[in-house]
Structure formats: structure tokens, C-alpha cells
Amino acid sequence: GAEGDGDGDATPLVGHSSCAHSLGWHASQRFLLSGGGDGDVRLWDTSRSAAHRCLCVYPTLRNTPVHAVAWNPLGHFFLSGGRDATLRMWVTDRVYPVRMMVGHASDITAVDWHPNLNYMLSASFDKTLRLWDARTKGTAARIFTGHFGAPLCCAVSPNGRYAAAGATDGSVRIWDISTAKEVALLVPEGQCHALADPGTPAPTPAPTAGLGMGSSAKVAALSVYSLAFSCDSLAIAAGGADCAVRVWDSSPDSLGAGERLTPAPPLQALHTKSSPVLALSYTDRNLLLGVGAFSSERTVP
Numbered sequence: 001g002a003e004g005d006g007d008g009d010a011t012p013l014v015g016h017s018s019c020a021h022s023l024g025w026h027a028s029q030r031f032l033l034s035g036g037g038d039g040d041v042r043l044w045d046t047s048r049s050a051a052h053r054c055l056c057v058y059p060t061l062r063n064t065p066v067h068a069v070a071w072n073p074l075g076h077f078f079l080s081g082g083r084d085a086t087l088r089m090w091v092t093d094r095v096y097p098v099r100m101m102v103g104h105a106s107d108i109t110a111v112d113w114h115p116n117l118n119y120m121l122s123a124s125f126d127k128t129l130r131l132w133d134a135r136t137k138g139t140a141a142r143i144f145t146g147h148f149g150a151p152l153c154c155a156v157s158p159n160g161r162y163a164a165a166g167a168t169d170g171s172v173r174i175w176d177i178s179t180a181k182e183v184a185l186l187v188p189e190g191q192c193h194a195l196a197d198p199g200t201p202a203p204t205p206a207p208t209a210g211l212g213m214g215s216s217a218k219v220a221a222l223s224v225y226s227l228a229f230s231c232d233s234l235a236i237a238a239g240g241a242d243c244a245v246r247v248w249d250s251s252p253d254s255l256g257a258g259e260r261l262t263p264a265p266p267l268q269a270l271h272t273k274s275s276p277v278l279a280l281s282y283t284d285r286n287l288l289l290g291v292g293a294f295s296s297e298r299t300v301p
Contacts, residue, residue: 013044015054024069024078031055033078035066041080043092058095060088068111068122079120081108087122089134101138103130110154110165114177123154123165131163131177144175146182152240153226157233162250166224166238171263174236174250183255186236186248187263188222228280228288235267237288239277245270245290 018037025032032044041058058080060066066082077098081087085106089099106125113120119141120132127150131142142163149169156163162183164174170191174184224240229250236250246266248254254264275292282288 011050013042013046013053014050015042015057016040018063018065021065021067021082022069024071026071026075027073028075031075033069033071035069035080035082037065038062039064039066039082041066041069041078041090056092056095058090058097060084060086067107067109070111070113072113072117073115074117079111079113079122081111081122083107085124085126087111087120087130087132089120099134099138101130101132101140103138103140104128109150109152112154112156114156115158115160119156121154121156121163123151125150127151127167129154129163129165129175142175142177142180144173144180144182146173146175146185147171149223152223153238155227155229155236157229157236157250158231159233162229162233162255164227164229164236164250166227166240168223170222170224170240170242172224172227172236172238172248174255176255182261184248184250185261185263186238186246187265188242188244188246189265189269191222191263191265225276225278226280226290228282230282230286230288231284232286237280237282239280239290241276243272243274243276243292245272245277245280245288247288 016036020034020036022035030047034042039060039062043056044053045055061084064083066080068081070079078090085104087101088097090097104124108122108124110123123129127147129144130140133141147167149167151165151167154165162174166172170188172186176183224238226239228237234251237247239245247268248266277290279291
């Protein structure tokens with residue numbers, strides 16, 4: 001929701017006919033995107049009165065959930081992806097997409113922009129990541145493979161060199177964008193041997209699992225919900241279903257060159273009391289912020 005009109009209370013943004021699966025704040029912190037289970041992306045102006053906050057509705061496929069949205073850092077373009085396995089690029093002043101990228105074989109679970117703004121990254125339940133060129137008619141420039149579990153989140157490093165994804169098996173993998181080779185396998189403490197053996201993959205949830213807390217019983221206990229690179233690209237943090245935030249070294253000296261990788265444990269693990277970690281973000285000063293699931297039945301960290 002957005003801030004109320006002076007009383008400090010949150011005011012709900014009402015419009016979707018089904019639950020909201022994804023949110024994305026504009027850099028101005030005034031405009032908000034929401035992707036819903038009804039297949040719509042809505043643009044909200046949180047500075048307006050409650051009756052006029054929805055500025056526009058961008059329809060995809062009716063009743064096809066939109067699992068991920070992401071603003072372009074310049075603010076005029078944005079991405080959406082969901083159950084129809086199609087990545088769409090939009091501009092705010094048109095109600096139809098200006099690009100449609102087709103290639104994934106299952107739900108798109110997460111999206112991100114490359115820092116040069118010409119490329120877009122998507123993760124999918126088909127266990128791949130794809131890097132798309134916004135200047136073409138929907139061709140994937142790179143396909144990143146290696147995950148045994150379905151990736152639920154993805155990120156591009158601020159220096160533009162690496163793509164990363166966190167999956168339902170608790171692992172985080174990093175690829176060199178220039179070569180599409182995997183250069184790091186990052187795992188929770190105590191999981192190095194289990195995830196090093198490709199013959200013992202973690203279970204993959206059904207396509208609707210892992211994208212909402214209501215389906216948590218079907219999600220692997222180690223599922224990674226969120227990723228964030230530090231501003232200097234030298235560290236990467238992940239949080240997820242096991243109520244912990246972990247930080248790994250992602251400096252060039254710590255990364256491999258595409259050969260058989262040794263699973264790397266985290267430099268630090270920070271545990272909440274009982275809250276899954278749903279979102280992470282580094283500030284400009286490299287302070288790490290985390291958001292957990294709220295429940296009146298549990299203590300929030």
C-alpha cells in the first residue's frame with residue numbers, strides 16, 4: 001500500500017481482481033508497478049488520492065498471473081513476465097508491449113535489467129536464464145543453464161559482467177555474461193557436498209509454488225527468494241525460505257573460469273527469528289536491507 005493522507009496509516013491500492021504477485025518501485029519512489037494474478041500490470045501514483053491512484057492498466061493474458069515486474073532505471077520502460085512464459089517490454093504511455101520475447105518453456109519467475117539498459121535478464125521454471133537484446137525482435141543473446149532446481153530470482157551485477165540466480169535447491173549460481181559459462185556455485189553452509197552431486201537434485205515445486213507464501217508447503221525448505229549484488233559487485237547476498245540472509249564473495253578472484261566448480265559456502269549467514277526473507281537490496285553505501293514476511297502469529301525481526 002501507500003502512505004495515508006496524514007495519519008501515517010497504510011492505504012491499500014485496490015484494483016486487481018486477484019492477488020498481487022509482484023511489485024516494482026520507480027526510482028522517484030512515487031510510482032509503483034504491480035503484477036496481478038488477473039494478468040494485468042497496473043501503474044500507481046502513490047501521491048494521489050485513493051480514488052485516482054491507478055494511472056493505467058497494461059493487460060497481458062486474462063487470468064494469467066504476472067510473477068515479475070521491473071522498472072528500467074531511466075523510468076520510462078518496464079518489464080513483465082509470468083505464467084505465459086513471455087517476457088514483455090512496455091513503455092508507460094502505451095497499453096500494449098513494444099517487445100515480446102518468447103523462448104522460455106515455462107513460467108517466468110524473475111526479471112532484471114542489464115546496467116547498459118540494452119539487455120534484459122529473465123529466469124524461468126524451465127531452469128534456465130535468458131539474456132535478451134532489447135534492440136532486436138525478441139532474440140535471446142545468451143542462455144544460462146546449470147540449475148537443478150527452478151530459479152526464483154535473478155540479478156545482473158552492477159558492473160554488467162555477471163548474471164546470477166537463486167533456486168529452489170538453495171543454491172546461487174553466477175555466470176559470466178560474455179561467455180555464458182558458469183563461474184560460481186554458492187551454497188548454504190553445510191550443503192557443499194549435497195549440491196555438488198548432480199545426481200541428487202532438490203525437488204522442484206509446481207509452477208505456482210514459491211511465488212506466494214500461501215504455497216510454502218510445496219516449496220523446498222532452502223528456496224532462495226531474493227538476490228542482491230553489492231554496489232561494487234564484490235559481494236552477493238541471498239535470502240529465502242530458511243529465514244536467513246547469506247553473503248558470498250563475488251569478486252573476480254573468487255570466481256572460476258568455467259571449469260568444474262567447487263561449491264562455496266557463505267562468508268556470513270544472518271538468521272531471522274522466524275521470517276522468510278522475500279527481498280534484499282543494497283543501498284548506495286553498500287548497506288544491505290532485507291524484507292521478511294509479516295505474520296501476526298510470529299515475531300518479525
